[in-house]
Amino acid sequence: MSAEASSSHIAPGGATSGLTINLHPLPILNVSDHFNRSRLTSSGSTRIIGALLGTESNREISIVNSFELVIGSPDGDVDMGESSTPAAQSSNSTSLNTTFFETRKDQFKQVFPTLDVVGWYTVGEKPTAEDVALHQQFTDIIDTPIFLLFNPNHPASSQTLPVTIYESALAEGGKDDSTDGKFVELAYGIETGEAERIAVDGVSRGGMGGEGEESTVVANLTTQRNAIRMLYERVAVLLQYITGVINKTAKPDHNILRQVSALVATLPTMDAREFRDELTTDYDDVQLTAYLTTLTKQLSALSDYADKHNLLHPPPSDDFGGSHGGSRGGRGYGGFEYGGGGGGRRRR
Structure with a gap:
């Protein structure tokens, strides 16, 4: 599908529902890994889709994790164990395997009980008619799902992520206009924790120099150094702010001061x-x-x-005559005993 045709599924001036999207690094890595594995192991074009896991509080959605899905008939006649093969997924099919979806969702719910399915993802440059059909099926299962599109042809020189997030465009009056096949782009922010930052830093650096155990030791020490450095920088920022508040050069924010006080209260008593x-x-x-x-x-x-x-400097030998003499306690020249234990004679 051409870029002009695919762009017809985007509503440039569509009304949004006012969602605040926070995207974590793990779903991006999962989608990229899913695309690379499919590209290297599949002989033909394979439809790549998956579900997004996260939390929703009021109008704020955090996308924390994801899992892969299967394209097939809704009655579940596709084998779950063949989700990565071309036979299990057809690029011409737009039917979601709901049986596989429900099974995998229940499995992830047991491991991550606080996470729910908040949307789905696929790979492409622009939304297509197939994406509209799949989004409609997700709408029947999930209330107001979001749609993440990963662009593998994103220019490397760009300073933005190859990820775009959409939702169904809303018609006048706030009604869902997804039946018209329109998406509206949503703004999103990146949210990371300390562990995620360290993990992403390790992935971006790739393999460390050295071989074997040396490489592992260097990588572990580098990770610890980066973690300590990040902690030091954040403590320095807090200290600079507190100093500014005390010196009346910075405006006091009571919310920040309460958080700093709560953080200090969790530390052990130093005295x-x-x-x-x-x-x-x-x-x-x-x-x-x-x-x-x-x-x-x-x-x-x-x-x-x-x-x-x-x-x-070897110690001097007690043997007489070097190689011509006998062993200790033996017989030397002239038949005299030397080096014996008691009263033996030595010939000079």
């Missing part, structure tokens, strides 16, 4: 005797471990030095 005893014990253990490590290294170095010294 308590139990805290100092535990800190002293941990400090002593660390110092003792460092001393033992240093001592072990010095002993190892001393042992190596002794071995090398013995090789270069």
Whole structure:
């Protein structure tokens, strides 16, 4: 379908329902992984769709996770285990396998009880007629689903994400106008937690230098360093703000001050005797471990030095006559015993 034809399914001036969309990194990574696996393992064009998991509070939706879906007949005659094969998904089919959808939704509900299906995703540059038909089927299952479109041909030089989020355009009076096959684009923001930021940073960096255990150790240390650095930067921002409020150079925000006070209240008391005893014990253990490590290294170095010294300067032999003499306690020149245990004679 041409770009002009596909753009006919977007309502440029359509009214939205005023939703606030917060998109987490995990669904983006899942959709990208789904597309790459399908492209590498399927011989032909395969329809890629999936469900979006998240939370909805008032008019705010957070998209947290996702799972793959199957295109097939609604009565469930497609095998669930063949969801990634071309036989299980047909690019010409616009029928959602509702049996597979309900089964997978129940499975994810057991693992993530706080998450609900809030929409669906597919891959493409613009919404198509097939997308309109699928969205209508999701509308029959989910109240006001959102539609995420992942564009694999997004220019690499662009500073935006290859993701666009839509909802059904609303007609005058706020009624759903999805029967006319129109979508309206929604603005969204990226929401991440500390663990997500660290994970995304690790994915963006790719493999670390080195091989084997060295690479793993370097990657773990780098991750810890980045986490500590981010924590330090955020603490520095809070400290700068509190200092500004005290010096009356910054306007006090009581909401922020309450959150800072609640955060400080969760920290352990620094001047308590139990805290100092535990800190002293941990400090002593660390110092003792460092001393033992240093001592072990010095002993190892001393042992190596002794071995090398013995090789270069062997101790003098007690055998007389070198190779011509006998062994200790044996007979030397002239038949005299030497080196014996008691009263033996040595020939000069």
